[in-house]
Amino acid sequence: MNLKNEIENHLTSIARDRDPYLATAGHFFVQEYIRQQFAQWGSVEIHTFKVGSKTCQNLILNLPSQPESEKRDLPPILIGAHYDAVPGTPGADDNATGIAVLLELARMFAAQPTKYPLRLVAFDMEEYGLLGPSGASEYAAELRQQDQPLRLMISLEMLGYCDRTPGSQTYPSPLERFYPNRGDFIALIGNWRTIRDLISISRSIRKVGVPSHWLPVPNRGLILPLTRRSDHAHFWDQGYPAMMVTDTANMRNPNYHKPSDTIETLDLDFLTGVCQGLESGIRYL
Template identity: 30%
Template structure:
């Protein structure tokens, strides 16, 4: 999910939410729709064709491979290509026609922080800092401040300085310039906790001038871990940074042909981004969406569908929805007109307790085939976890802007006592977005049931007996 940010049968009334944020706008409808619109095609027995077969643990095995075997998957880098290859091979093994779709992306500045025991962390590097394969080694000191030269100890020279970053760009530039003047061998700026309690992610420090030392942007939790190690004794680090240029990111597209096809045959898409931010293994954001997509692809392969169905893993969502934008932009108007609905699961399995509802969100809060089919599926299944809402920051946006019905699925919570407080897990976009810290099998199962049933109701081959 690109942004600065369960129970079945539980009926939750959510207050109206409208929050303008740097990463998008969120709004939530006032009440759960426990009845939902009916499509005229669905029945409980039809839903069971999906519910009886989808398996959260199988979906989480995909999450495990992406987040643990591969790890952080920044758009355009080798790990994202490895992710694409895994998704390609999985879909191919199910019998789908699969293709890669490449597109260019901007340079990445990646930092590696290595410890004496051989472990290493990924951070983001400042382009105006030292970017070189030559390692800068030194002992770590923690400076709680940095806005004044007096904040730095007399023995700063040759040390690697870790500082909580100032709240503004101008402020942390002053911190870096003072560290350079104090003789620091390198600077690691610790990201801050957000206003809603979310832990800050890695970032590329934007410096106002070139400096001859590496300057890295660490996730908040990485700074905390460094402080814990310093409390136990001296810490030695080795810092390297690299600029990656001439990059290509990649979408993976699998197609399921309909039982019969004519010039009027419609198309439906289930798409989830497979990249993550720098330094984050991205278990929930968004290996969870990919895991859900792959599990539904496995199940759907055995059923006839009346519409062409595409499963798409989008690249570089975290860099500006680039994969989805590229996909939409290369379509002709005729191809756009054939797309009937786009389902976008993004962050669909968090274990964060306050994020207690699965939302189906459109950029403007409007209803469409995606919202109606899944809300109705939730009602039929007795699952009132799913609520409608407004959200404008994920891969559904480029489709919506092109006039194509699309919606996002995400777990979120809203405090009933305050319409301006919402909950998304505090560890998203951080090294703690792991299966252990941030994945719930129960919530994955709920998402599979509701999204899978709603999607199937849209694409399935109409069998009259199932409507009785």
């Protein structure tokens, strides 16, 4: 099985208008696609939450750890990606790429478990999360309320856009002094508690040939608001160790939140490398 082809197949099914309010048919189609993919590897849990009068769904697949780890009752690693998109865009990079990698990681880790149990979550309503409840904010709050520990939360947020031209990468000041000006790397952004994991996963991604840089941020990212723009921030707010894996969105990708965010604009070799690097990095934790 060719990983790049598998990822491309997922993208073809997911990249479509799927705003939860204005493109309900596309949204439902993608929800069902994820549910069917997850269902190959175990029973799919549906976590429902309300946004106003609308009922929304997070889709959850729990994968067991290696048999020898089960006795130790280790906390799970949660890997999440959002499946909604803004109105009027097929959302290929944002965030069909995150979901495609999530689905491939499910397949890989179902076949060969890791030391930690894994919880893979497809979150809804991320794009509306700044305006009200999101799938991640509701789920993180519920985990905290139940006092459930997590080894780590990893948010997969736009993973497929790469531009090797000098000057293609921008930053909020003063980060441009410390990081490269070509948009050809994958970024890992985590809270202080994840520093060792940031270094370790970054190293695994580089080993497969994809450049990777990491950034630890203090105080839940409040000093650099751009670092909070995904589902991981809700886990920071609840005190969990969490990181975002990202191609840096609009700081690199000119198609961000536009109708032009199509599969053709993505670098599928780069995306495949990110997926391989994440798999080995998560196995290594």
